[in-house]
Amino acid sequence: MTQRLYDEDAYCREFTAVVTACVPVKDHFRIALDRTAFYPEGGGQPGDTGKLTVESDDTTDGQETWARVFDTHEKEEEILHYTDSALPVGTRVRGEIDWDHRFDLMQNHSGEHIVSGLIHAAYGYNNVGFHMGSDMITIDLDGELTMEQLREIELKANGVVWSDIPTKIKLCSHEEAANRTYRSKKEIPGTVRLVSFGEADTCACCGTHVKRTGEIGLIRILSCIRFRSGVRVEMLCGKRAFLYDTQVMDQNRQIVAALSAKPLGTAAAVHHLKDQNQTTAYRLAGMEQKYFAAKAMTLKGEQNLLLMTDEMESDSVRRLTAALMEECSGICVVMAGNDESGYKYALGQADTDLRAFVKEMNAALNGKGGGRPYFAQGNCSSGKAQIADWFRSREEGWRIEEG
Numbered sequence: 001m002t003q004r005l006y007d008e009d010a011y012c013r014e015f016t017a018v019v020t021a022c023v024p025v026k027d028h029f030r031i032a033l034d035r036t037a038f039y040p041e042g043g044g045q046p047g048d049t050g051k052l053t054v055e056s057d058d059t060t061d062g063q064e065t066w067a068r069v070f071d072t073h074e075k076e077e078e079i080l081h082y083t084d085s086a087l088p089v090g091t092r093v094r095g096e097i098d099w100d101h102r103f104d105l106m107q108n109h110s111g112e113h114i115v116s117g118l119i120h121a122a123y124g125y126n127n128v129g130f131h132m133g134s135d136m137i138t139i140d141l142d143g144e145l146t147m148e149q150l151r152e153i154e155l156k157a158n159g160v161v162w163s164d165i166p167t168k169i170k171l172c173s174h175e176e177a178a179n180r181t182y183r184s185k186k187e188i189p190g191t192v193r194l195v196s197f198g199e200a201d202t203c204a205c206c207g208t209h210v211k212r213t214g215e216i217g218l219i220r221i222l223s224c225i226r227f228r229s230g231v232r233v234e235m236l237c238g239k240r241a242f243l244y245d246t247q248v249m250d251q252n253r254q255i256v257a258a259l260s261a262k263p264l265g266t267a268a269a270v271h272h273l274k275d276q277n278q279t280t281a282y283r284l285a286g287m288e289q290k291y292f293a294a295k296a297m298t299l300k301g302e303q304n305l306l307l308m309t310d311e312m313e314s315d316s317v318r319r320l321t322a323a324l325m326e327e328c329s330g331i332c333v334v335m336a337g338n339d340e341s342g343y344k345y346a347l348g349q350a351d352t353d354l355r356a357f358v359k360e361m362n363a364a365l366n367g368k369g370g371g372r373p374y375f376a377q378g379n380c381s382s383g384k385a386q387i388a389d390w391f392r393s394r395e396e397g398w399r400i401e402e403g
């Protein structure tokens with residue numbers, strides 16, 4: 001059984017130990033030590049990373065033998081360091097934890113407890129799933145919350161950070177724990193490790209935590225979506241939250257510059273821009289409709305018609321084809337685009353089943369698409385000359401028009 005140094009001191013970053021086992025598994029090695037400060041994955045907290053360096057009496061050659069620890073897991077009370085190289089059993093090693101990685105996990109894990117505790121106290125909801133990803137922390141709750149409610153929780157949680165409350169960790173017997181109120185995901189047999197942050201939260205947890213809440217620095221709740229019977233909340237704490245905020249502020253600064261908006265007026269400015277865009281789109285569609293009708297009038301009385309035009313939105317291609325169908329009696333095809341980016345097409349003929357024609361055209365012109373029997377839309381990647389040649393070669397006779 002490995003002695004767990006992180007249980008005694010979560011701030012232990014360096015230690016010495018003896019290699020008790022080293023087993024090759026697939027492309028890596030699993031090393032056990034008599035004692036370790038590497039935290040094994042558990043309780044939602046990922047395993048530690050770092051390195052194990054062989055302690056050598058021979059300082060003359062200057063060469064160090066070491067193994068990179070890329071993950072840590074626990075198996076049958078033994079802590080296994082997943083490494084990229086082997087170390088001989090019996091060797092004394094110096095273990096070093098990647099402290100930036102671990103401290104980030106401590107800030108986020110402690111922050112998560114405070115947020116979950118405050119939600120539980122205010123709404124009675126339980127944290128039923130906790131995941132610390134490499135870029136995001138998520139909490140799954142068994143009840144629904146709005147973003148406004150979470151903003152209140154976030155402010156309270158940061159209040160706990162600013163109060164700089166000392167973290168209390170207490171090992172309780174099963175009986176002792178039974179008389180206390182604490183959050184726990186499951187019934188724990190034997191000793192219960194209770195982690196408390198003042199009045200904000202007490203929770204059974206095996207993870208590593210900051211000494212005082214002030215070290216969390218910042219708690220940010222980023223989003224909330226419906227998930228199973230409740231919600232999934234995304235959050236970040238500490239340096240990760242700060243760096244995220246920095247990126248958001250950089251994005252905001254760019255919008256401020258692009259739209260000449262005030263820093264706190266960017267949402268209103270974007271909504272205004274969207275409204276303006278929609279108005280312009282309506283006006284453009286109205287003008288296009290008039291143009292399409294006039295264009296169709298110039299082709300009035302035609303039978304099978306292929307009209308090749310410049311690039312247009314799919315909806316415009318559809319409306320132009322519909323306008324032509326009003327005036328022409330055969331199949332109306334519109335091909336809009338150019339040889340570089342390909343062509344969008346729409347085609348139709350009232351009360352006619354064109355599916356066989358569409359299939360044949362797609363096969364001949366490298367096209368994809370379909371629709372209703374009398375009207376289809378799609379795109380093709382053949383060139384202008386090839387498209388015109390195919391229509392010209394057909395028996396039914398086609399008028400080919402550009403513009």
Ligand SMILES: [Zn+2]
Nearest residue numbers: 043205206207
């Ligand atoms: Zn925990």
